Amino acid sequence: MYLFFLTLHSLFRWVVLTGLLLGLGRAYRGWLGQKPFTPFDNTVRHTAATLAHVQLMLGYGLYFVSPLVQAFHLRDAEHAPTALFFGFQHVAAMTVAIVVLTIGSALAKRRSTDAEKFRTMALWFTAALLLILLAIPWPFSPFATRPLFRF
Numbered sequence: 001m002y003l004f005f006l007t008l009h010s011l012f013r014w015v016v017l018t019g020l021l022l023g024l025g026r027a028y029r030g031w032l033g034q035k036p037f038t039p040f041d042n043t044v045r046h047t048a049a050t051l052a053h054v055q056l057m058l059g060y061g062l063y064f065v066s067p068l069v070q071a072f073h074l075r076d077a078e079h080a081p082t083a084l085f086f087g088f089q090h091v092a093a094m095t096v097a098i099v100v101l102t103i104g105s106a107l108a109k110r111r112s113t114d115a116e117k118f119r120t121m122a123l124w125f126t127a128a129l130l131l132i133l134l135a136i137p138w139p140f141s142p143f144a145t146r147p148l149f150r151f
């Protein structure tokens, strides 16, 4: 169960990042190029938020089976920095990032003009992306390192 969630959660990061980058691409293109907000833009906005919610569910699934999170709760000194990262920092930063993404997506949907929709989506999605990039355990991260691909 642990390896299943870990592998899926690790690979799904690429799906989340692709959705978010596509959303940002459409948002900045529409905002700066003064384009109309099309049904495709709306689908991209909605899909990017939904993919992040799937990752949130996978993350919380992993949270309850991960030995590292367990070590964090037991204050296991041997795993201290990594356990702190996965037991608290990663989870907190990612949860906040997905809340930011969700608020941005909901606000964009309710804006009255196309320019406002694109602008709202661009700004809130950028904030969420920065937080996500910071909290991913990249092989070069100063906080915790994990492989780029896990099979």
Ligand code: HEM
Pocket (backbone or CB within 6 Å): 006, 009, 010, 013, 016, 052, 055, 056, 058, 059, 060, 062, 063, 066, 067, 068, 069, 086, 087, 090, 091, 094, 095, 132, 136, 137, 146, 147, 150
């Ligand atoms: C966009 C959101 C997220 C992304 C992109 C993401 C990405 C990742 C990545 C790349 C790993 C390393 C996997 C590996 O070892 O190969 C990881 C580990 C982990 N994630 Fe996330 N994550 C996200 C959100 C969350 C959330 C919301 C939670 C929990 C509530 C969570 C819980 C965990 C845990 C517990 C681990 C470590 C498991 C272990 O090594 O035992 N993640 N995450």
